[in-house]
Amino acid sequence: MTARSIQIVEVGPRDGLQNEKVVLDPAVRAELVTRLERAGARRIEAVSFVHPKYVPQMAGAEAVMSALPSAAGHSRIGLVLNGKGYDRALGTSVDEVNIAMSATNGFGLKNQGLDVRGQVSMLSDILAGRRNSEGQPGTPSLSATLSCVWGCPFDGEVSVGQIADLVGEIAAMGVAEIALADTIGAGDPWAVTRKVEAARQAAPDTTLRLHFHDTRNTGLANAHAGIEAGIDVLDASVGGIGGCPFAPGATGNIATEDLVYMLHRAGFETGFDLDALIATARWIGDRIGRPAPSALSRAGGWPG
Template sequence: MPALPATRLHVHEVAPRDGLQMESVFVPTEAKVAWIDQLSALGYAKIEVTSFVSPAAIPALRDAEAVMRLITRAPGVVYTALVPNVRGGERAIDGRVDEFNLVMSASATHNLANLRMTQAQSFRTLAETTRLAQQAGVAVNVSLSCAFGCPMEGAVPAATVADWVARFADLGVQGVTLCDTTGMADPGQVLALCSATAQAHPTLALTAHFHDTRGLGGANVFAALQAGITRFDASLGGIGGCPYAPGASGNVATEDLVHLLQCLGLDCGMDAEALAPAAQTLGELLGHGLPSAVGRAGPRWRRHPLPADFEQTRERALARELAM
């Protein structure tokens, strides 16, 4: 039986960026900031605060500068933001982000559809943006989309993923996130790909990012733990998704991830039940329910009351017992 990690685990909240960008409402800046401040108290290792893409491209995140300026930063939390290019990187540096989160896709088709660039163009942009971060002394993480499959192309070979990760490592980035963008990963594949990546790059901070599209979010987290992964993206309430995979549900819910880690006796410095008020805030801001399973059912340690007729039932059963 593979040992699970004995070290502290790192939970990364992606709802403010990866989640909100899929929502049709604009959450007002003040409310967004208050909600992120609420998140900052919950024990996250990292919070993806916003995105420095063009405000026209993602109106939901058009207040990136204001949000970065107005949040109260908790000690020990890494405040990261999505950075699409050098122009975005300059804005992110002005916003004093702790980390650039750069993105490209392991699938050529998805890269074109999502980023409107060829993979060669994306990599060039990513390398330039990494140099800017390095000059400014800011850390860089690269999120590799479709690392476990592309909804349009199908399977993405493990060798393709290995090539891209090696190219990112050669740029000197601190971390890489393997993203199962549309929920195509299975736990066998996760064990194999995460183990191979960790072995090839022992000094890279590897993060796993799963979606619960086909009921395998928890299984993939468990497999990644078995592969030694200690950093996980998750989205409060399970919001998020991908525009190229209709019917796909969102990211693994943070409540569900933290609950699983707690059930396994692993330490991530967080408590699934303590997330409920922030999830309630989020649901009110969005005006709809959230898909998190633990949000609905409660953690497994919550006791349910006895049925109203329980004492009568017991007395009757014991009376039959004596009559025998």
């Protein structure tokens, strides 16, 4: 029997660094991308086309991309929050754009100045602009991430129906991959199962991807539930760097090396080299001035 393969999208250079106090130069961020690709990353969220006034940690996305010679089999993703960001992305060599959206009005308004309807129409405008270039060489592929799927810091609980409706609508617009994000780490594995199943029913032909934060230590349990529910693509951040602006002192995304350890131990394939990941977690820990919070960078793998 061939081992089941799980694709991990490395988001440390974006979601991780964006939530660190230290602002790193584009050259260092490009080096992080390169080190992660050497450790096995095939898809990597390398940059965010957000205005540097709002997120100074992500300034110089163009410089990061310029420092990365395109490489066959490696996909670099740029996060995009609106049409302006999308246009910036087109001016770079990003292979994919990921459109940030929110399951809730409260978070959408705070994060992007757009409620859910406003985000859907932003997405619609971007898709309309792509109509003639979709699938052409040089046109980045497109996915969307829905934040606050398991809870919103402003609007509170988010229902299964709310998620199913929105996923169905976005899928019907032609988005081939939709990530469901637990932005504040409020989900539990049983709720992951329920929302994944509902989203799949609403969008049976769409790739679903999961994005977990380990704010309350449920990240790997949620990943386990998602994989058991049939998910094959998950986001993770090297070292578990980053944090949660709504829970000061909390950790960030699930750590890539923690996820890789759990998956390899269970016989899944990821394409990552655990030791190289741990080394990269320590390297970025030195850059951000604090040890990476991941368990694997402290305990090491097992056996030996």
